Amino acid sequence: MKQLNLPFKIDKQYENWEFELDALENRLSGYESYKYIGKQLNYFLNFFTHRTELIFNGDFLTAVIITIKKADEEQIAVINQFLVHNASKQIEVDKFSSKFKVWRIMYYTNYNPSKKQILVIYGKPRFIQKHLLLLQRT
Numbered sequence: 057m058k059q060l061n062l063p064f065k066i067d068k069q070y071e072n073w074e075f076e077l078d079a080l081e082n083r084l085s086g087y088e089s090y091k092y093i094g095k096q097l098n099y100f101l102n103f104f105t106h107r108t109e110l111i112f113n114g115d116f117l118t119a120v121i122i123t124i125k126k127a128d129e130e131q132i133a134v135i136n137q138f139l140v141h142n143a144s145k146q147i148e149v150d151k152f153s154s155k156f157k158v159w160r161i162m163y164y165t166n167y168n169p170s171k172k173q174i175l176v177i178y179g180k181p182r183f184i185q186k187h188l189l190l191l192q193r194t
């Protein structure tokens with residue numbers, strides 16, 4: 057099994073997107089955060105993304121934080137179903153949050169009904185497990 061066919065693959069190098077990134081304030085010491093500002097990769101599955109943040113350790117992509125606005129429960133269900141279909145492991149955190157492991161990548165999904173917003177975070181499992189609370193702050 058391999059990584060899902062998504063536009064931002066974990067462990068890819070910074071140079072793949074360097075002209076389509078704006079530096080952000082770094083969330084974590086030793087990691088650089090960038091906002092994707094390109095026009096071609098503004099989607100997750102078939103959903104338009106409002107914001108995509110890429111987190112690098114050195115030149116290598118470690119995690120991705122995707123925000124989908126104007127979302128509903130049906131959309132999070134579609135995303136979760138896609139991940140369930142591909143996952144080797146799933147943990148339902150609560151009604152609106154789940155974790156999935158697909159190949160060597162950890163995925164976390166969350167739906168906030170009051171903001172009508174979906175948050176998808178994925179990356180290296182140890183990094184996600186260690187920093188998930190900090191990564192959820194958008």
